[in-house]
Amino acid sequence: MADLPLQxxxxxxxxxxxPHVPWLSRRYALELRQQLGWSQQLVIFxxxxxxxxxxxxxxxxxxxxxxxxxxxxxxxxTLTDPQNLRAVLFQAAPMVxxxxxxxxxxRARFWNLGLEGQMVCGAIGATFVSLxxxxxxxxxxxxxxxxxxxxxxxxxxxxxxxxxxxxxNEIISSLMLNYVAVxxxxxxxxxxxxxxxxxxxxxxxxxxxxxxPDFLDGFSSAIVLSAVVAVAxxxxxxxxxxxxxxxxxxxxxxxxxxVGVPVRRMVLGTVLLSGALAGLAGFMVAAGQExxxxxxxxxxxxxxxILIAFLARNNPxxxxxxxxxxxxxxxxxxxxxxxxxxxxxxxxxIQAILVICVASSDFFIRHRLRAVGSKG
Amino acid sequence: xxxxxxWLGNMPGFAIPYALAALGLIVSERAGVLSLGxxxxxxxxxxAGVGVQLTVHEPAIAxxxxxxxxxxxxxxxxxxxxxxxxxxxxxxxxxxxxxxGLTGLLGSLMGxxxxxxxxxxxxxxxxxxxxxxxxxxxxxxxxxxxTPCIFGLVVWYLNHSLSGLRLRAVGENPQAADAAGxxxxxxxxxxxxxxxxxxxLAGGYISVLSTKLWIAGMTGGRGWIAVGLVIFARWSPxxxxxxxxxxxxxxxxxxxxxxAGISLPQYFVLMTPYLVTLGVMVWVALAGKGRDQTPGxxxxxxxxxxxx
Numbered sequence: 001m002a003d004l005p006l007q008x009x010x011x012x013x014x015x016x017x018x019p020h021v022p023w024l025s026r027r028y029a030l031e032l033r034q035q036l037g038w039s040q041q042l043v044i045f046x047x048x049x050x051x052x053x054x055x056x057x058x059x060x061x062x063x064x065x066x067x068x069x070x071x072x073x074x075x076x077x078t079l080t081d082p083q084n085l086r087a088v089l090f091q092a093a094p095m096v097x098x099x100x101x102x103x104x105x106x107r108a109r110f111w112n113l114g115l116e117g118q119m120v121c122g123a124i125g126a127t128f129v130s131l132x133x134x135x136x137x138x139x140x141x142x143x144x145x146x147x148x149x150x151x152x153x154x155x156x157x158x159x160x161x162x163x164x165x166x167x168x169n170e171i172i173s174s175l176m177l178n179y180v181a182v183x184x185x186x187x188x189x190x191x192x193x194x195x196x197x198x199x200x201x202x203x204x205x206x207x208x209x210x211x212x213p214d215f216l217d218g219f220s221s222a223i224v225l226s227a228v229v230a231v232a233x234x235x236x237x238x239x240x241x242x243x244x245x246x247x248x249x250x251x252x253x254x255x256x257x258x259v260g261v262p263v264r265r266m267v268l269g270t271v272l273l274s275g276a277l278a279g280l281a282g283f284m285v286a287a288g289q290e291x292x293x294x295x296x297x298x299x300x301x302x303x304x305x306i307l308i309a310f311l312a313r314n315n316p317x318x319x320x321x322x323x324x325x326x327x328x329x330x331x332x333x334x335x336x337x338x339x340x341x342x343x344x345x346x347x348x349x350i351q352a353i354l355v356i357c358v359a360s361s362d363f364f365i366r367h368r369l370r371a372v373g374s375k376g
Numbered sequence: 377x378x379x380x381x382x383w384l385g386n387m388p389g390f391a392i393p394y395a396l397a398a399l400g401l402i403v404s405e406r407a408g409v410l411s412l413g414x415x416x417x418x419x420x421x422x423x424a425g426v427g428v429q430l431t432v433h434e435p436a437i438a439x440x441x442x443x444x445x446x447x448x449x450x451x452x453x454x455x456x457x458x459x460x461x462x463x464x465x466x467x468x469x470x471x472x473x474x475x476x477g478l479t480g481l482l483g484s485l486m487g488x489x490x491x492x493x494x495x496x497x498x499x500x501x502x503x504x505x506x507x508x509x510x511x512x513x514x515x516x517x518x519x520x521x522x523t524p525c526i527f528g529l530v531v532w533y534l535n536h537s538l539s540g541l542r543l544r545a546v547g548e549n550p551q552a553a554d555a556a557g558x559x560x561x562x563x564x565x566x567x568x569x570x571x572x573x574x575x576x577l578a579g580g581y582i583s584v585l586s587t588k589l590w591i592a593g594m595t596g597g598r599g600w601i602a603v604g605l606v607i608f609a610r611w612s613p614x615x616x617x618x619x620x621x622x623x624x625x626x627x628x629x630x631x632x633x634x635x636a637g638i639s640l641p642q643y644f645v646l647m648t649p650y651l652v653t654l655g656v657m658v659w660v661a662l663a664g665k666g667r668d669q670t671p672g673x674x675x676x677x678x679x680x681x682x683x684x
Binding site: 183310353 | 412452456459460461462463465466467469470471473474476477478479480481484485592596597600601603604607641642643644646647650651653654657658661662679
């Protein structure tokens with residue numbers, strides 16, 4: 001007993017050797033990270049996207065597409081073939097719209113899953129103007145766009161009012177309205193709006209002046225329109241007073257309310273704008289790609305909008321960039337469908353895998369594992 | 377009279393998928409996990425059921441296959457929300473779209489699309505079939521009779537067993553449950569798996585026993601309606617059962633009206649289940665004020681280090 005204190009106080013000349021414990025038999029504890037530098041965050045983000053792409057690539061290879069063809073379809077074609085680049089940008093225009101629509105709604109903490117329904121209503125609104133020949137030909141296209149905006153806006157009124165007045169979960173209500181809108185679309189296309197010329201369920205072709213014209217040779221003016229809207233939305237959420245209020249609302253509604261931010265009005269306005277943009281996306285597909293009202297044009301846009309907003313962290317400019325990438329995926333997916341008989345659901349699967357990977361990678365941004373000694 | 381009899385006879389076929397899916401959702405939501413993935417898991421169950429049925433031609437095994445497949449896919453969701461603490465809304469949506477893509481891809485690559493399968497034979501309950509009006513209710517397949525039993529079992533489990541009490545504790549207050557020594561994460565993980573198996577069974581019912589074939593996206597939003605149904609039922613299994621019967625009655629009415637020669641615009645009739653869902657949600661919001669029975673920790677990830 002007597003020599004124990006001496007042993008404890010005596011400085012040891014060499015630090016005690018820590019026995020090596022194999023990685024798997026160490027005990028780990030989860031720790032919350034306070035803050036991670038943006039460069040490390042970027043590395044984790046890029047890694048997770050790469051993992052997602054690798055998994056998707058593996059599935060494609062398993063489905064019978066050779067790795068070389070994948071690279072060719074997704075990268076080489078897009079970058080080298082101007083025809084393909086035009087197709088990608090043309091596809092990107094409505095993608096940017098739904099991405100912005102989702103980002104706006106998410107900034108107001110509103111899960112707008114009704115993007116597809118709002119798109120359908122927008123396209124129906126635009127087609128209504130075309131079929132009833134409202135307004136002079138010179139103004140027709142503008143009238144169609146305005147009508148699409150309003151129709152999309154009207155379709156989001158129900159879920160947002162139900163949420164603000166009654167506290168009803170907007171996820172279910174906005175989704176239910178998608179099915180209602182699609183059934184209404186089918187009612188029109190199999191009924192009074194069916195093209196009298198043939199038996200297919202689509203409306204009569206739009207007049208040439210009701211189509212979105214080319215801006216430069218082969219580049220649709222839809223691209224310019226979506227770029228303008230993207231910059232406007234960026235100004236709105238990043239520079240304007242409303243954007244500042246919206247950031248308050250996003251981070252803490254109760255505090256925002258206490259300091260005098262008109263929370264309800266902000267949420268209402270933002271969500272209505274979100275619906276209007278989705279309606280405009282419907283107009284772009286109808287008056288751009290299709291040239292008429294068709295029965296499945298909206299397919300896949302709803303989730304793509306959510307994916308774009310999620311990957312872009314609700315930033316409008318980043319959303320536009322992500323939208324171009326998702327458009328590449330869509331265009332490549334269509335050619336895989338034609339040349340390799342891979343169903344278009346593959347595109348949906350790839351997007352879901354990307355979301356799963358990126359969402360899971362957040363764990364490594366917010367937590368870290370630390371070894372706390374050996375088991376047992 | 378005939379129409380009424382037929383209507384009641386067809387009703388269980390439409391009601392059972394809603395009931396089973398809602399029950400599965402209640403199991404995982406009572407453990408505090410918001411399961412938005414029902415629509416996707418139903419699709420997985422539906423495809424797996426048809427796939428197994430085409431291979432082994434035995435409906436009971438096909439339905440087990442649906443349950444197993446949905447539980448397997450839900451492991452992905454469970455890992456995301458329980459261990460990696462991903463936002464449960466994002467994870468649920470991603471799961472739905474993952475399953476839609478996966479089933480669409482597999483269904484066409486394996487050649488299972490539009491291949492008719494044989495379902496279960498109907499089982500007559502002797503003299504009860506002769507009853508006027510309600511006789512049709514007693515000429516159903518075995519799973520219809522089993523469903524109330526499954527409900528009884530789950531209700532007994534949730535309300536009267538120790539393990540069920542722990543499951544509810546984890547959903548109401550995970551911090552307290554953790555302090556009492558209940559393994560929160562493991563409980564949630566298992567609740568997700570068990571609940572998803574029931575949701576998968578609902579999907580298998582639709583494909584193997586009702587339509588008897590697989591078409592991509594065939595559940596048509598029934599999973600989402602089930603999510604709404606759980607809110608309507610305020611997380612009580614028997615109320616969910618009653619709600620499912622209500623939806624079954626509405627859906628069974630659609631073909632009966634056509635048979636009776638009442639001509640209504642077809643697509644407006646097809647809107648009714650979705651509009652009714654909206655309607656009941658409004659009704660719950662107006663009637664249920666102050667009687668909030670949402671599980672206390674629904675949608676919140678649990679991390680012991682994040683003490684509040």
